[in-house]
Amino acid sequence: MILLVDMDAFFASVEQAYHPHLRGKAVIVCGDPSRRGVVTAASYEARPFGVRAGMPTAEAKRLCPDAEFVEGSPRKYVEKSLELLELFLTYTPDVEPFSVDEAFLDLGKLGARGATREAAIAMAREIQQRITDEHGLSASIGIGPNKLIAKMASGVNKPRGLTPLDEEEFRRLFWPMDVQELWGVGPKMSEHLKRMGIATVGDLGRAAESQLEQSFGLIGPHLRNAAWGRDQTPVIPYHEGVDPKSMGHEVTLPEDCREDAFLEGTLLRLSDQVARRLRGDGFVSRTLTLKLRDFRFRTITRQRALTVAVDDHLAIFEVVRSLWRANWKGEPLRLLGVSAGALEHKGEGEQGELFSTDDRKKTLQAALDQVRDKLGEASVVPAGSLMHRGTSGHVPFGAMKRKDPGSLSREARKEPGKP
């Protein structure tokens, strides 16, 4: 049996646990509440007002003006997530963190203790109780014979739900539902399926495999299997690790903006953040993606595959900037994002250059990384990323408060790429 432990309104619940006066109140976790941004999480008390994660903070304030708006602290949630992981590991070594607030627990190797549905339910109840007693939080748990069913069962009854399903119960529950309810089917795929006459999970289960294969290639048969509640994906234990598929950063701008220098500076800052993460974790990337969201909330993403894998901010910035220049039509922008995909371990498949011309660049990069590792991210940043308006919020990582942006040198203003 497999459990999926899904923390209820995790970020908001951690704030409520750490700040008892927030308990029982509508809590909305966001960026700096005095600036523009989006809702990161909403407590269950805020949800009846229609507040949802991803919604602009201004809209959340309109819907739920009496809510407590709390600036989120990612480190706080990551640390709590690691503490919860320790708790799960007391039950089974086969724990796969699926996100900061979800984890799969495979009970398959526990023998009789985890083999039956009853044993799994008892264990899940105990885990829920310990999460409440030891951390002041709540979780919903799905139980199933595989990851797919456990994951979908966890969402059936929230908060504090405990839902065991076998394959037959899964089909009885989900087959009448919209096909988009199936894990892995997003809005675009759902539209595609509906154009094919497949509206429900049951329709997908009854669809001809050849038809699905023709439309979706290799994943076609997987989709059909998923509709039947079949999934062979193993739980990959924490200690074995799973390489990330991508690394990215995005930022909602304080106000809609169409200033070239400001937007390029922001892209440089995002490229630098992505590059630091790549190098920090020992990866290089072969695919870069630019994300733009305009003032009408229209989002476009543009991607470029690279012939040479990269991990330095200037190489990333050059590609992202060219994508930006080719795709930005001058409309005011609300959000910018940069992400690196097709990750490879550094050194893997890299073609060594016989006569490297950029050894000095690499040495400089390594030295700069050492400085930042020691003194913090804001200690050295590309000068161009400081080419913003005079608000401290634009300073990279928010760590350095500069009141006089005019004190930047003229050279720094002219050369956005230089560190």
Add this chain to the structure above:
Amino acid sequence: MFESLDDPVDVLTSFVDGAMRPLRFRWQGRVVPISKVTGQWNRREGQSVMRYFAVQGPNQETYELCFDPRGPRWILNRAWSGPG
């Protein structure tokens, strides 16, 4: 609502068995006794580890304190200043 402050504060601190614990702090001319530490987390800033504490005052009001070892110094990051 929470008020962002980032005010330097004096904090009476205990160190017992390697665990650090703020006991009371002086802020705006008054001493605030800490009745409970409700949460703790860390954040790296280069090689330095900033230690954060969510704490409760005598009237259930809450604060977030940060110990910055680079000073070393204590900062009062946030305080809850009552509803709305």
